[in-house]
Amino acid sequence: MRKQLVIGLCFMVLALSACDSWIDPNVNVNPTQPETASYDVVLPVIQASSAYVLGGDFGRFASVITQHNFGLDRQHLGIYNYQFTEADINNAWEGVYSGPLNDLKILIDRSIADGAPHYTGVFQVMYAFNMLTVTDLWGDVPNSAALQGAVNTQPAYDAQQKVYTDLTAMVDQAITNLSAASSAMSPRGDDLMFGGDRSAWTKAAYGLKARLALHRVKRDAAAAQEALAAAQSAMGSNDDDWQFYFGSAQTEANPWFQFDQQRGDVTFGPKLAELMNATSDPRLPFYAIADDAGGYSTDSWLGPFYTSINSAVPFITFTEMKFVASEARMRGGDKQGAHADYLEAIRASLSRTGVADADADTYVAQAAVDPGADALTLEHIMTQKYIAMYTQSESFTDWRRTGIPALTPVSGSDIPRRFAYPQSERLYNGANMPSGLTIFSRVWWDVE
Secondary structure (H helix, E strand, O other): OHHHHHHHHHHHHHHHHOHHHOOOOOOOOOOOOOOOOOHHHHHHHHHHHHHHHHHHHHHHHHHHHOOOEEEOOHHHHHHHOOOOOOOOOHHHHHHHHHHHHHHHHHHHHHHHHOOOHHHHHHHHHHHHHHHHHHHHHHOOEOOOOOOOHHHOOOOOOEOHHHHHHHHHHHHHHHHHHHOOOOOOOOOOOOOOOOOOOHHHHHHHHHHHHHHHHHOOOOOOOOHHHHHHHHHHOOOOOHHHOEEEEOOOOHHHOOHHHHHHHHOOOEEEOHHHHHHHHHOOOOOHHHHEOOOOOOOOOOOOOEOHHHHOOOOEEEEEOHHHHHHHHHHHHHHOOOHHHHHHHHHHHHHHHHHHHOOOHHHHHHHHOOOOOOOOOOOOOHHHHHHHHHHHOOOOOHHHHHHHHHOOOOOOOOOOOOOOOOOOOOHHHHHHOOOOOOOOOOOOOOOOOOOO
C-alpha cells in the first residue's frame, strides 16, 4: 500500500510538471479580473498617491527642519530637535518606491509598447518629479537598477549626479512625446491634474527642467541660465499651476488635514512666523490660525489654505517659476529683470492664497518687501520664496542651496541637510546602501 502511494504521488508530480503541454493555459484566467489595469484606471491613483506622499511625510518632515512648522510633540518634536531616525522615514520611502514610482516604471514601458506617446509623456513627467524629490531628499538613490520586481530585489544606488542626468533626459523625452502628432490613446478625464491638456503637461515638464537646472547652480555656472530658459517655457499664470486637489469626503481628504485630525503634533513654525509678522504679511490668516493672544506664533495651529479637507497639494506653480526666473536673472547680473520677476512672483503668491488686491498693494509697498531694483538682493528673493513655498519640500532644497533664510539650529550646532536612509534599506539592501552618512551630510549639489 505504501509503495502504491509513493508511486501514485510520483505520477502526480510528473503529470503536473508536464501539465503545460496538455492543459489550456487560459483555463485559470478570470475574464472579469484583467491582469493589467487600463491607463485611465491607474493614472488617477498614481496622481493621488504622489500627492499624498508629497503633502504627507515629505512635506511635513521638511517643513519641520526648515522651521516652516514647529514640532510640538511626539515624533515631530523629535524631528524638530534633529532626532530624525531611519525608522521615521520607512513609510515614505517604501510608499513612493512601491507605489507611484513602481507603477510609473511599468506604465512607461507599456505605453511605449502600445504606441501611446501622450500617455508616455505624462508618465515620464510624473516619474521624473517623484524621483527628483526622492534624490533631493536623500542624495544617491536606486534608480536605473530599481523597480525590476523579483528580477532585482537589491538594486544598486545611482550617484545623484547620474540621477540628475537621467531625469533631465527623461523630461526632454517627455516633452517630445507630449508633442507627438498621433497617439493610440491619450489622457482625458482620467487626468485629475490637467484633464488631458498636453500643453499644460508640457509647461509642467519645463518647470521640472527649471528645477533640475537651478539645483545645480553650485556645480555649474551655466545652470542658472538653463533654469531661466526653462522657466520661461513653464507656467504662465496661476491658472497653469501643477497641483492635485483633494475632495470633500473623508476618504478623499488632503494629507495635511488628515494629519491634523489624527495626530496634530505640528504647529506654525517660528522662523516663518518671525518673517511674516515683521511685515504684517496678509497671508498669515490663510497659513495659520491666530493664537489666544490674537497673533501668530508656534501656538498657532495650521491654517485653512493648505490644511482644509479639500486643499490642493502643489507640485510646481507659476509663483515658483517666477522666483526661479528672478534668482537666475540675479545670478546673471540682470537686476532690473530680477526685480520685475520678483514682484510678479510675490503678487502671484498673494493672489493664489486669496489675498485681496488692496492688501497685496499695501504689502508690496513696504520697503522691506520691495527695496527697488538697485537694492534687491538674493536674500530678498529667497526670503520671499521661502514664505511663498510654505509646506513644500522644495524649500528644504532652496535653504540648502542658498542658506537663506538664516536658520538657527534648535539643537546642537548643525541643521540636517538630508533625510536618513530607511531601516528597510539597511536591513534588506545594506550592501548597496551608501555608508558613513548622517542627516548632516551633504548631497551632491549641496556644495560648501
